[in-house]
Amino acid sequence: MKDFDGGGTGAKWLYWVIDPIESFKDNGEGEKNHALIIPIPGRAPQIIHNPVLWKFGKRAFDCLASKLDLEITRIVIDTVFYYFLGGLIKVWNGHEEMLEPLIEGGHIRVINSDSEESIPGQESIRVDQTDPWTAYGHRIEPLIRILDNIMETVNLEQDFDDWPYDREFLAAYFTLCHIDNIAVKYALDDAYVDDHELARYWFDKIDNYKRIRDAISRRERFAKWEKSETGNKVRHARRNEARSLVTEDWNDKKTTFASTEKAGIHYADWLREKGFEYEPRTVTNWIRQYAKDNGIRLR
Secondary structure, eight states: OOOOOOSSOOOOSSOOSSSSHHHTTTTTTTHHHTTEEEEEETTTEEEEEOHHHHHHHHHHHHHHHHHHTOOOOHHHHHHHHHHHHHHHHHHHHHTTTHHHHHHHHTOOOOBBBOOBBTTTTTTOOOOOSSSSSHHHTTTTTHHHHHHHHHHHHHHHTOOOOOSSOOOHHHHHHHHHHHHHHHHHHHHTTOOOHHHHHHHHHHHHHHHHHHHHHHHHHHHHHHHHHHSSHHHHHHHHHHHHHHHHHHHHHHHGGGOOOOHHHHHHHHHHHHTTTTTTOOHHHHHHHHHHHHHTTTTTOEE
C-alpha cells in the first residue's frame, strides 16, 4: 500500500492503492464500469475491470457508509480504519482467558507472519499501527478469523447472537482491505482467481451464518406449531388417516401375514411410501387394537 496524491486536491490517501470512494460510490466511475479505480498523479487513473471484486467492494463500501452514517471522505475512511484496528486488538486481548488454553493446548496455532513458525504461549497482540500493512489488518486478520469462528460456534450452539464487535462492519473492513491488496496484484499482472476467495470470505461467512440461524428459527417455530392446538389437530388427523389406511388394507389381507409383528413392519414401509413416518411397533399396536375392537382372532 502506498500514499497517492488526492487528484490535485492536496489530499492524500493513507495506505490505499485504489480510490475506494470513486470505485464504489453511487454513480461513481467504478460503478459505471464495475471497476476498481487506481488514481495516478498527473495521469488518467488506472481502471481495473473486475465485476466480481467490484461487487464485494460495493457491498462493503455501502455497509461502511450505512454503519457510519457520515459522508464518506478520505479522512473518514483512513481514520475509521486505523482506529477500528485498535478496537480489534483490544477484542483479541480481552479474550485471553478463553483463548490461552486453546493456544497452549495446540487447538489454535498462532503463526508468525514473517518466519511462518508457531508462536508458543501467545497471550496478546502487539502491533505497530504506523506500519500500513498492520494498520489495515493484514497481519491481524488470521487471528480475528480464529476468534470469529469460536464466537460463531458458541452463538449457534447456545442460541445467542452476541458479538464483541459489529460483524457487518468487520466484514466490510477486511473485504476492502483484501480488494485493495488484490488491486496491487492486478496492477502488476500478478493476480489469481483464488484471490477472489479472500474478497468474498467474510460476507459469505456472514450470509451462511444467517442461513443457519434462519433454519434453526424455522425449526423452532415449527416445533412450537406442532405443540399448539392446531398442530395437534393436524397431527392427530394424519395419525388417524394413516391408521385407517393400514387397518382397512390389513383387514383385506390379514391372512397373508404370519404375525401382527410382520404386518407392522410391512405397513410401516408401506406408509413411508405414502408420506407417513411411523415405527413398526406403533403400526402393530394399531392392528392389534383394530382386531380387538372388531373381534378378530390374531395368530
